[in-house]
Amino acid sequence: MVVAGADMARLRCPEIDYLFFGDEQRIRPLLANLPDLERISTIHHTPDAISNDAKPAVALRSGRTSSMRLAIDAVAQGKAACVVSAGNTGALMAMAKFVLxxxxxxxxxxxxxxxxxxxxxxxxxxxxxxxxxxxxxxxxxxxxxxxxxxxxxxxxxxxxxxxxxxxxxxxxxxxxxxxxxxxxxxxxxxxxxxxxxxxxxxxxxxxxxxxxxxxxxxxxxxxxxxxxxxxxxxxxxxxxxxxxxxxxxxxxxxxxxxxxxxDPRRYNGAMFLGLQGVCVKSHGGTDADGFANAVCVAVDMVTRxxxxxxxxxxxRINSAIAAASAIVDSSSPDSPLPDPKAAAV
Amino acid sequence: MVVAGADMARLRCPEIDYLFFGDEQRIRPLLANLPDLERISTIHHTPDAISNDAKPAVALRSGRTSSMRLAIDAVAQGKAACVVSAGNTGALMAMAKFVLxxxxxxxxxxxxxxxxxxxxxxxxxxxxxxxxxxxxxxxxxxxxxxxxxxxxxxxxxxxxxxxxxxxxxxxxxxxxxxxxxxxxxxxxxxxxxxxxxxxxxxxxxxxxxxxxxxxxxxxxxxxxxxxxxxxxxxxxxxxxxxxxxxxxxxxxxxxxxxxxxxDPRRYNGAMFLGLQGVCVKSHGGTDADGFANAVCVAVDMVTRxxxxxxxxxxxRINSAIAAASAIVDSSSPDSPLPDPKAAAV
Missing domain, CATH: 3.40.718.10 (Isopropylmalate Dehydrogenase)
Structure with a gap:
């Protein structure tokens, strides 16, 4: 589903190329059947994967060589522009937050x-x-x-x-x-x-x-x-x-x-917003079409x-609020900056 | 809608009779057209009504002679077995809680x-x-x-x-x-x-x-x-x-x-549970059919x-828990009675 979806997304986003993280023995034969995809793909082999029932904290601690973690690391290291995963949501968010x-x-x-x-x-x-x-x-x-x-x-x-x-x-x-x-x-x-x-x-x-x-x-x-x-x-x-x-x-x-x-596949792809890197979670139960949508929304977030x-x-918002608060009595209880951290940009 | 709904509910719940609280000049002519309903109905006139945008606290304080309040009072005084209203939900709950x-x-x-x-x-x-x-x-x-x-x-x-x-x-x-x-x-x-x-x-x-x-x-x-x-x-x-x-x-x-x-009318009627009296809220925007369903669920709650x-x-639950806790070490942190008030029945 992931490989076939990547191939479909390739047609919609021609500038894309892929790093696949996972078991090379399983990925390689799938790519061999899709030569156009294979040409723009690199496989990074790892035998480790985060299971769907792994707790986020456990995944974070013991999953340092997992395919999920290595894919996120690639974004942090600038080797990839975005990461798309159909794996464990909690683990993906915990790792993305920690790494990115x-x-x-x-x-x-x-x-x-x-x-x-x-x-x-x-x-x-x-x-x-x-x-x-x-x-x-x-x-x-x-x-x-x-x-x-x-x-x-x-x-x-x-x-x-x-x-x-x-x-x-x-x-x-x-x-x-x-x-x-x-x-x-x-x-x-x-x-x-x-x-x-x-x-x-x-x-x-x-x-x-x-x-x-x-x-x-x-x-x-x-x-x-x-x-x-x-x-x-x-x-x-x-x-x-x-x-x-x-x-x-x-x-x-x-x-x-x-x-x-x-069609739920049309709406597939949950975007993790607020991270220093683009990370999109695909439904685990989707098909190639749905996975391609998740890839395309990640690409859109990067290119746009x-x-x-x-x-x-x-x-901009913080300086506008700061400018507004400068002309407001600083002792006013209506001060527009309720949280001092919000200005620490 | 209320009067026509009451008439429909009468056919489904033959033992019913009604007290109508509201403007007699508006209710009387409607009942005159429905002689079978009129025979089992009494009108309690009041010109006061709770508006749909009234805040619950205000309705509670200043709505003592409103149709809503008088209808709830009738339940508290044993003159009615239940109250059904298509009015302001917040006001109805506040009054029902206060009175009942x-x-x-x-x-x-x-x-x-x-x-x-x-x-x-x-x-x-x-x-x-x-x-x-x-x-x-x-x-x-x-x-x-x-x-x-x-x-x-x-x-x-x-x-x-x-x-x-x-x-x-x-x-x-x-x-x-x-x-x-x-x-x-x-x-x-x-x-x-x-x-x-x-x-x-x-x-x-x-x-x-x-x-x-x-x-x-x-x-x-x-x-x-x-x-x-x-x-x-x-x-x-x-x-x-x-x-x-x-x-x-x-x-x-x-x-x-x-x-x-x-059909949403089939599911009309929000039951207020936990009060010393039966109170059902009908959607304001329903029709006679929907209102009749709200009346019937109130009747069901009373008769059953x-x-x-x-x-x-x-x-029964509290004594079962008390019996269970009697054979549990009372210093145990797993004591099944987390809230002392729960036993005060």
Whole structure:
């Protein structure tokens, strides 16, 4: 799946070449069947791999010669522009954070992913890297998410929504209310929409959905599960009678389009944002097509200068906030800089 | 919608009679058109109503003569067996909690609702009454949810899952891990399944989904939004070509069944569990059919003795835990009673 996906991605991103980390005896014969891919590929043999049930801390400690670790090291050493893995998410994040470090001005990296909506697609973060988030983390997620939407998705002025359980100011966790107050005065590279609710995510009310990793993970998986429920009920409906079966045959072309639009492979690839290096996690259960999408989003992040823009934007936002605070009474409780670390860029 | 819904519910629950609280001038003419309903109804006139944007604290303080408050008072005074309202959720919960009080052994009431799944339907709680929950709250939700599934849904041994972001023990908030540890030694009226993830909710992996009010609200609304997205895409697909339109006509009967099964009106009615009185909140935007479902679930909770069973089960669980702790070294850190209040029944 990985090798076949790399081959598909090669056709879409002609400038690419690959370093494969893993068991050479397994990779070599696969490449031999794909000479165009083989020509742009180098294999770095290692017999060690991180298992899917390995705990992140254990993987970090004892996985120094694993394929995952060596691939991340290659990014840190400048030998690769980005890393794509279909392995253990927790281990990948722990290693990427440890090896690549976070970007200046970013306290914690986040996992972001695409979400199909009524209007097209949105980006949601965090999806599980940070179970507990304070207001500063949420504000940083908003900055990273809007830079992503602007540079990688090419949106001129992405809208950013903070996930809450009501549009009213009085509801929600304290950290969310504080983040909203801060975002209202932060000159984002997009536009802060305010609070959104769960139903606003698939409705496509905003381009970027910001939330803590626990809530984001539950929302994403609940939506995936609901989509699966609908797909299954639809399948049963079309096979429930002869007439329905004929109906399906007639509507088949239209349904092929619908299936393509909602295809989970299209949305494959969870981006780790906030690291000094590009790292994308592919679903383990995807196919070559899905893996190719994960590779292409990593390439897009590199070629469109996502991390460089983050640095510029964080510096711009901080100097704008510093300039604003210079003309505000420094003893004011409304000082726009709630966290002294945020200015340490 | 309320009056027409009450009339529909009357046919399904023949033993019912109604007290209507509100503006008599508006209710009287509606009842006059429905003589069978009028015969079993009494109108309690009040010109005051809680607006949908009223803050709960304000509604509680200044809404003493509102229709909502008088209806809840009627339950507290034993004049009504249950209250059903399509009004402001926050105000309804604040008033119901203040007037009816919580059941003995229950620290905080929760909002529960039905969720359509691959297997039929599940019950999820809390859906927004408690934004921050400790492990004790989650354990109580599990008890209330399984009693609900057993008495109202008639399941012999309902399964209970705790919503988390991974099946592993190491993930999730501290409160969830503690709740899981406690639930493993709690003799629930159902069976504790362990952790579930967002996608397990629509898959119907468990009968009862336990979570904090923030996560539950986001999960429910995200699922509703995803269902709406699918319904809309399906509509567009069927109208995208002549062939697709003919296909729809042929499959129409099958789709009517699907629509019925997923009809949000079928799942209307959010139950407030843990109060000394039955209180059900109907969606404000539903129709008579949906409102009738909310009335019927309230009637079911009364006739099937939901609150009486809660009291019995809480007492039974606490004495079982007390008996178990009597044979455990009292200095043991694994003492099964983490909260002294839990025994004060």
């Amino acid at each position: 470090k976070t970007l200046p001005g970013i306290d914690r990296p986040a996992i972001a992913s695409f979400f199909p909506t009524m209007r097209g697609e949105s980006v949601m973060l965090d999806l599980g890297a940070n179970i507990e988030c304070d207001s500063r983390n949420l504000v940083e997620f908003a900055v990273m998410g809007s830079v992503f939407a602007k540079t990688v998705l090419g949106l001129m002025e992405p809208t950013v929504g903070l996930l809450n359980i009501g549009a009213e100011e009085i509801k929600g966790h304290e950290s969310i209310k504080q983040a909203a107050a801060q975002l209202r005065i932060t000159p984002l590279p997009g536009k802060f929409h305010g609070f959104i609710e769960g139903n606003d995510i698939p409705a496509g009310v905003v381009d970027v959905i910001v939330t803590d990793g626990f809530t984001g993970n539950v929302a994403l998986k609940t939506a995936e599960g609901t989509a699966k429920l609908y797909a299954e009920l639809l399948r049963r409906t079309f096979s429930s009678s002869i007439l329905a079966k004929i109906g399906y045959l007639l509507a088949r072309n239209a349904f092929t389009k619908l299936r393509k639009r909602m 200068g996502f991390n460089e823009t983050i640095k510029v934007e964080v510096a | 009080k919580t059941l003995p052994g229950i620290d905080r009431p929760a909002i529960a609702s039905f969720f359509p799944t691959m297997r039929g339907e599940s019950v999820m709680l809390d859906l927004g009454a408690n934004i921050e929950c400790d492990s004790r709250n989650l354990v109580e939700f599990a008890v209330m949810g399984s009693v609900f599934a057993k008495t109202v849904l008639g399941l012999m041994e309902p399964t209970v899952g705790l919503l988390n972001i991974g099946a592993e023990e190491i993930k999730g908030h501290e409160s969830i891990k503690q709740a899981a540890a406690q639930l493993r030694i709690t003799p629930l009226p159902g069976k504790f399944h362990g952790f579930i993830e967002g996608n397990d909710i629509p898959a119907g992996v468990v009968d009862v989904i336990v979570t904090d009010g923030f996560t539950g609200n986001v999960a429910l609304k995200t699922a509703e939004g995803t269902a709406k997205l699918y319904a809309e895409l399906l509509r567009r697909t069927f109208s995208s070509s002549i062939l697709a339109k003919i296909g729809y006509l042929l499959a129409r009967n099958a789709f009517t069944k699907l629509r019925k099964r997923m 003795g939901f609150n009486e069973t809660i009291k019995v089960e809480v007492a």
